Structures are given as structure tokens and as C-alpha cells.
Amino acid sequence: MNATIQKIRRIEPLTFIFSLILIILFLFIFLTLSNMIFGQILENFSGLMKAAGNRSVMGAIFLSLYAGFIATLLALFLGAPAGYILARFDFPGKRLVESIIDVPVVVPHTVAGIALLTVFGSRGLIGEPLASYIQFRDALPGIVVAMLFVSLPYLANSAREGFKSVDPRLENAARSLGAPLWKAFFFVTLPLSARHLLIGAVMTWARAISEFGAVVIIAYYPMIGPTLIYDRFISYGLSASRPIAVLLILVTLSIFLVIRILSAGWSIYDRD
Amino acid sequence: MKGKIEVFKVVSVLLTLITIFAGLGCVDNQAEDENIGAMEDSSENITTSEDTVLTVFHAGSLSVPFEELEAEFEAKHPGVDVQREAAGSAQSVRKITELGKQADVLASADYALIPSMMIPEYAEWYAAFARNQIVIAYTNESLYSDEINAGNWYEILRRPGVNYGFSNPNDDPCGYRTQMVTQLAEFYYNDNQIYDDLILDKTGMIATTEENGTVLVSVPESEALSPDTSKIMLRSMEVELSSALEMGEIDYFYIYRSVAEQHGFKYVELPPEIDLSSIEYADDYSKVQVEMANGEVVTGSPIVYGVTIPKNAENPELAAEFVKLLLDESGQQIFIENGQPPIVPAFSEGKESMPEELQAFVE
Numbered sequence: 001m002n003a004t005i006q007k008i009r010r011i012e013p014l015t016f017i018f019s020l021i022l023i024i025l026f027l028f029i030f031l032t033l034s035n036m037i038f039g040q041i042l043e044n045f046s047g048l049m050k051a052a053g054n055r056s057v058m059g060a061i062f063l064s065l066y067a068g069f070i071a072t073l074l075a076l077f078l079g080a081p082a083g084y085i086l087a088r089f090d091f092p093g094k095r096l097v098e099s100i101i102d103v104p105v106v107v108p109h110t111v112a113g114i115a116l117l118t119v120f121g122s123r124g125l126i127g128e129p130l131a132s133y134i135q136f137r138d139a140l141p142g143i144v145v146a147m148l149f150v151s152l153p154y155l156a157n158s159a160r161e162g163f164k165s166v167d168p169r170l171e172n173a174a175r176s177l178g179a180p181l182w183k184a185f186f187f188v189t190l191p192l193s194a195r196h197l198l199i200g201a202v203m204t205w206a207r208a209i210s211e212f213g214a215v216v217i218i219a220y221y222p223m224i225g226p227t228l229i230y231d232r233f234i235s236y237g238l239s240a241s242r243p244i245a246v247l248l249i250l251v252t253l254s255i256f257l258v259i260r261i262l263s264a265g266w267s268i269y270d271r272d
Numbered sequence: 273m274k275g276k277i278e279v280f281k282v283v284s285v286l287l288t289l290i291t292i293f294a295g296l297g298c299v300d301n302q303a304e305d306e307n308i309g310a311m312e313d314s315s316e317n318i319t320t321s322e323d324t325v326l327t328v329f330h331a332g333s334l335s336v337p338f339e340e341l342e343a344e345f346e347a348k349h350p351g352v353d354v355q356r357e358a359a360g361s362a363q364s365v366r367k368i369t370e371l372g373k374q375a376d377v378l379a380s381a382d383y384a385l386i387p388s389m390m391i392p393e394y395a396e397w398y399a400a401f402a403r404n405q406i407v408i409a410y411t412n413e414s415l416y417s418d419e420i421n422a423g424n425w426y427e428i429l430r431r432p433g434v435n436y437g438f439s440n441p442n443d444d445p446c447g448y449r450t451q452m453v454t455q456l457a458e459f460y461y462n463d464n465q466i467y468d469d470l471i472l473d474k475t476g477m478i479a480t481t482e483e484n485g486t487v488l489v490s491v492p493e494s495e496a497l498s499p500d501t502s503k504i505m506l507r508s509m510e511v512e513l514s515s516a517l518e519m520g521e522i523d524y525f526y527i528y529r530s531v532a533e534q535h536g537f538k539y540v541e542l543p544p545e546i547d548l549s550s551i552e553y554a555d556d557y558s559k560v561q562v563e564m565a566n567g568e569v570v571t572g573s574p575i576v577y578g579v580t581i582p583k584n585a586e587n588p589e590l591a592a593e594f595v596k597l598l599l600d601e602s603g604q605q606i607f608i609e610n611g612q613p614p615i616v617p618a619f620s621e622g623k624e625s626m627p628e629e630l631q632a633f634v635e
Contacts, residue, residue: 056495114515123520137521138501220440220507223495231494234363234508235442236566237370 033249040246044239051243057228061248064225065255067140068208071147075155075204080197083159084185088168105153113217116146120218142219147208154203162196163189198263202256209252326590327374328356329364331381332509333404333446334577336534337610338379344606345597352590360444360509365389374584376591379598381528382445383578384570387621395580397622399634401599402612404575405549406446406453407539408436409514409532414523417538425540426457426466429524436470437505437513437525441491441562445570446510448562449548450526451477451489452572455560456546474500490563528575533611548575576615581627592627599633 040048051057086098104112120127120136127136136142166189174184190197212226220227225248233241326345330338335358342354359367361380367373369389378395380386386398408425410417420428429436441447451471458466467489472479476497478490491497499506505522507513513525514535529549532539544550548557557572564570579598581591597603604614620626620634 056493060495117516117521118519121516121519121521135502137516138499138505216508217512221497221499221501228495231440231443231508234360234366235440235494235564237366 036242037246037249040242044243047239048243048246051247056223057244057247060223060228061225061244061251063140063143063222064209064248065251067143067224068147068151068205068211070144071151071208072155072201072205074144074148075152076197076201079152079155079200079204080159083156083161084163084189086156086160087163101156102153104150109150109211109213110217112149113146113214116142116149116214117218120145136218138219138221140219140222143215143222143224146214146218147211150211150214151204151207154207155197155200158196158200158203159193162193162200165196166192195263198259202259206252206256209248324352324587324590326352326354326376326587326594328354328377328379328594329367329373329375330356330358330377330379331361331364331445331577332358333381333528333531334358334379334612336530337606337612340606340610341594341598341603344602345594348597349590349593354594360439361385362389362443362445368582368584369394372584374586375582376585376587377579377594378582379577379579381575381577382570383576384573385445386578386580388568390580390582391622394584395582396625397620398578398580399595399599399618399620399626399630400576400578400615401603401618402577402607402614403549404528404530404577404612405542405544405547406449406526406575407529407532407541407547408524409517409527409535409537409539410524411517411520411537413520414517417523420524420540422540422542425524425542426454426461426463426470430469434524435503435505435522437507437516437522439510439513439526440494440497440506440508441489442494442497442565443508444510445575446526446528448489448491448564448570449572449575451491451562452557452560453526453542453546453548455479455487455489456557456572457542459556459559460543460546471504474504475506486559486561488561488563488569491565493565528612530611548572550574577612588627592630595627595630596633599630 082101086094107115117124117137119125120142122128122131122135122137130136134141136145170188170192171181171184174188175181179187210226212224212230215224216227216230223231225244229241229244229248232244328338328342335356338356338358342356345354346352357364357367357375361382362385364375364378365380365385366389368375368378378386378390381404383398383400386395391398408420408429410420414420415434416428416431428434438450439447441451451467454470455467458464467479471477476492478492480488480490482488497506505513505516505525507516510525510527510531513522513527514531514537516522517525517537518535527537527539529539529541531537541547545553545556551574554574557574560572562570579595581588581595585591599618604616607614618634623631623634626634
């Protein structure tokens with residue numbers, strides 16, 4: 001009893017230093033964003049309200065969220081199975097495969113956009129055979145493909161880490177009791193790594209919403225939030241683009257906050 | 273035990289990275305040394321030489337000639353690093369006037385932007401130094417490319433299945449000039465449906481004819497432009513469309529002759545009455561006006577490039593040297609080769625506030 005109280009009172013130097021660093025990190029992000037957000041709210045609240053009431057502005061922000069959501073679903077569908085294989089099996093060239101999956105994070109997004117347009121354009125490798133069914137250039141499928149490309153690594157990686165954190169012996173135990181692999185995966189491994197997958201999905205969605213460089217090359221229209229912000233900046237300047245930027249931040253921030261609060265209880269699954 | 277090995281691994285990776293970066297730094301310094309020649313106190317001198325950066329903001333359509341100017345300038349001035357930033361002309365100006373970015377030289381695809389947006393607050397003078405014209409660029413792969421000529425280009429663009437592109441009039445002079453050229457085509461070819469068929473019906477543009485015969489094209493907000501994307505490819509900057517043509521994403525696009533030339537595209541040269549190339553037809557061009565979404569109205573005029581040294585330039589002397597290179601014979605040669613015929617002597621406004629060594633090149 002006595003010992004625990006003392007432990008709480010005495011702050012370890014390392015904890016103190018790390019906490020200070022956390023404050024610096026937090027302030028770095030917070031000051032940058034809050035300067036913009038509060039600047040907008042205090043100086044020009046009516047401008048913000050006007051932007052919020054503008055149908056095309058809200059439409060563009062909604063399109064960002066919506067296209068990002070589709071991209072995230074596709075990423076889950078592709079990234080989770082891929083992550084499972086990478087977590088459970090060793091095969092020749094695995095390092096290479098893992099490195100290549102990470103490339104979209106490193107590639108400048110304009111380059112990613114050009115590469116995507118080359119493949120999904122109406123005369124591209126994938127675009128041409130599909131040309132009579134789907135138009136990628138300047139259309140929703142193009143936006144989704146661009147978002148998927150740049151954000152997929154986040155999901156694949158966190159899925160892999162999530163599956164790695166589940167002891168394979170648990171799966172084996174389920175299988176020795178007669179469950180086929182798919183049952184062991186869906187009822188043992190998947191629930192245990194759900195939090196990793198969720199965090200990965202949130203990161204993927206976030207990355208998809210913020211994507212600009214790749215999307216603007218393959219689809220300038222229909223306009224997503226970041227394209228509209230850029231466009232307003234070019235044709236009007238800073239003061240016209242800021243309300244939309246603030247709006248986009250506020251909308252996404254509140255969504256992520258809600259997701260984090262809702263998923264906070266999930267951590268119980270993680271271990272023990 | 274395993275933990276210790278991991279720590280060693282991380283440390284060794286970090287050490288390797290540090291060694292590589294340090295090595296690169298040394299190589300870089302050595303290269304600088306060779307450029308500058310013998311140095312007594314190398315470290316100090318290197319820092320000063322590395323610090324001399326000449327920042328140049330220019331229109332996307334000036335990228336190729338400015339790259340050549342950069343190479344020539346850096347050869348003449350060792351130790352100076354010319355850093356170019358290509359963007360839409362209006363955007364380049366705004367980077368200075370609104371974002372407060374520092375630039376030593378600004379070159380715009382529409383010289384008129386300098387007097388209207390920068391003088392007197394951000395600049396004192398400009399020199400208009402080269403011309404250009406609007407053409408319809410295509411490749412051998414383009415649909416009906418074997419048929420197109422200056423007499424039927426608008427018929428070809430009308431045909432189903434033909435895709436064409438132009439840049440956003442709100443962002444880019446090439447975009448509003450596209451509106452002017454297509455509108456002028458109605459007068460020239462005596463067909464008052466050309467603009468309607470090619471642009472008006474497929475975008476959110478609005479055209480009104482005024483009493484004196486002038487046509488005013490009103491461009492809506494960019495998000496309301498909503499082009500029919502199965503026919504038209506619209507991009508913020510004209511240069512972005514070049515890659516789309518190369519990929520076969522579009523068959524034709526409205527572009528400056530210089531860009532078509534630099535990319536090795538084929539192009540239809542339009543009649544001088546409509547292609548905004550000739551000062552002779554300036555009166556005809558002025559019959560079309562474009563009102564951008566921000567309310568700014570531009571009147572059709574010959575395409576003339578302008579350059580200035582903004583007031584916030586950090587290295588005004590070097591900037592003057594750069595502009596001098598641009599205006600003198602070697603610069604003129606570069607612009608001739610790139611399909612942007614120079615104006616000799618350049619015409620200017622605010623000549624008296626120009627650096628003295630430049631005044632000889634302008635009138």
C-alpha cells in the first residue's frame with residue numbers, strides 16, 4: 001500500500017522528459033492547426049458559416065469522405081488477407097514484396113497520379129479493356145483508385161502487425177479442436193486483431209481524405225475537398241481557401257474523435 | 273539477449289545512414305570547391321556560396337526556356353543556385369502578394385498581370401519580352417489527325433468520340449485565352465454555334481453578347497464549371513494536359529505554340545485573326561472579354577510575356593543579371609528556338625525604376 005503511494009508521488013526523470021517531449025510534439029501540431037482554425041473562427045466566422053452553407057463546398061467535402069470510405073473498404077478487402085499471409089508465412093522475396101507495398105508512401109504523389117493515369121487512363125493497361133464500362137479519368141472510380149493506391153500501405157502494414165500480435169498457437173488450438181482454418185481466422189484471429197485493423201482503417205481513411213497530389217492528376221473533376229481548397233487558393237487566394245480547409249479539418253477531426261471514443265473499449269481484447 | 277542484439281542493429285543502421293549522409297555532404301562540398309576554385313578558408317566561403325540562391329517564379333509555359341537560361345546563368349555565375357518554381361501565372365503572382373514568398377524574378381505568361389496585381393505595391397516595373405500564340409496540339413494517335421487543318425478543326429472537335437482539353441480559365445491565362453480563341457472563331461468562320469457546341473453546352477460557362485458586339489464569357493466558380501468529362505478534360509494548368517495528350521487520354525488540346533513545339537507535338541496553326549499572336553489584330557481580339565469567377569475581367573489581347581523583379585527580392589543585383597541574360601541576344605536565341613519569338617526591344621512600364629543596366633534593352 002505504502003509502496004504504491006510512493007510510486008505515484010515520485011515521478012521518474014525519464015517519464016518527466018518523455019512527457020515534456022509529448023507536450024512539444026502536441027504543441028507543434030496543435031499550434032499549427034489551431035492558429036488556422038481559431039484565426040478563421042475569430043476573425044471571419046461569417047466566412048466559415050458561408051462556406052458551410054455552400055452546397056458545392058459541402059459536396060466536395062462529402063465526396064472526399066465518401067470516396068475515402070470506399071477506398072478504405074477496398075483496402076480492407078485487399079489489405080487484411082495480404083497482411084495475414086505476410087504475418088504467418090515466410091516465402092522467398094517476402095522482404096521485397098513488403099518493401100514494394102510501402103512504396104506508395106514514399107513516391108511523390110504527383111508521380112503516383114501520373115503512374116495511375118498511365119495504367120487506368122482510357123488507353124492504359126487496365127483502363128483500356130474497361131473503357132466501355134468504367135471511366136476512371138475525371139470520375140469517382142479514378143478518385144477511389146488514387147486514394148486506394150496512396151493509402152493501402154497503412155492498412156496492409158497494420159493488418160500484418162495485428163495478425164503478428166496474435167499467437168499462432170491460439171489458431172492451432174482452435175484447429176486442433178476441429179475448426180477449419182477459415183473458422184479459426186474469422187472467430188479467433190480476426191477478433192483479436194480487430195483493434196489493429198480498425199486503427200489501420202482509420203489511418204487509411206484519413207490518408208485517403210487528405211490525398212491531393214495523386215487525385216488531382218487523375219481526376220480534377222468531380223472536385224474533392226483538397227482540390228477545391230487548392231483551386232480556391234489559386235483563383236482567389238488564402239482568405240477564400242481557408243474556411244474550406246478549416247471546415248474539412250473540423251469535419252474529419254470530429255469523425256475521428258468519435259471513432260476513437262467508440263473503439264476505446266476494444267483494447268480489452270488486445271492481450272491477456 | 274535478443275533485445276540487446278536488436279538495439280545494436282538499430283544503432284548500426286543509424287550509424288550507416290549518418291555515415292552516408294555525411295559522405296554525401298563532403299562530396300557536395302568538394303564539388304562546390306572545384307566550382308569556386310581555390311579557397312583559403314573553405315568552410316566559411318562554402319556557406320556563403322551555398323547561400324546565394326536566386327529564386328525564380330515563372331509561368332508553366334516558360335519552363336523549357338527558363339531551364340536553359342538557368343543553365344547558362346549558373347555557368348556564368350558559379351556558386352549561384354537558380355531555383356525555379358513553375359506554376360500558373362496568377363498563382364505565381366499570388367505566392368508573392370498573398371503568401372509573402374520571396375522571389376528574385378517573376379515571369380508571367382500575361383504581362384498584364386504584373387501591372388494589375390503587383391504594381392505599385394509589390395513591383396515597380398515590368399518588361400514585356402516575348403510572344404506566343406494559341407494552337408490546337410495533337411499527335412498521330414489523335415482521332416482524325418490525318419484530316420485536321422486550320423479550316424476544319426472546330427468540325428473535328430465537334431465529332432463524337434473526340435476528346436479535347438483546356439485549362440481552367442480561373443487559374444490559368446491559357447484557359448481564358450482558349451475561351452477567347454473559340455469565341456473569335458465564331459466571327460471568323462461565320463458559324464455562331466462553334467463556342468456553344470465546343471464549350472458552352474458542355475461546361476457551366478455563360479456567354480452574353482453586349483450591345484456593341486463585344487462578347488463577354490462569364491466563368492463560374494471552378495467547382496461549378498463541371499465540364500462534361502466524357503468529352504472535355506479540364507485541368508488547372510495547361511502543362512498538365514501535355515501528359516494527357518501523350519497518354520492518349522485526349523485527342524486535342526488548346527495550348528501555346530511554344531509548349532507544343534517543346535513537346536514535339538503536331539499542331540494546327542490557327543488564323544492570326546483568332547490565335548492572339550499578332551499585335552495587328554489587337555482590335556479584333558478585344559471584342560471578346562472573359563470574366564473570371566473572382567470578378568476580374570480580361571479583354572482579348574496579343575499574348576505577351578512579362579518579367580519583373582519583385583520588391584521583396586533578396587538578391588536584386590543577381591536578379592538584374594538574370595533578367596539581362598533573358599533580354600540580351602543569348603536569351604533571345606533561346607526564346608526563338610522554343611517557339612516564343614522575342615520582342616526586341618522589349619516594351620516596358622516604369623522604365624525609370626528599372627535597374628540601370630536593363631534600361632538599354634527596353635523602350
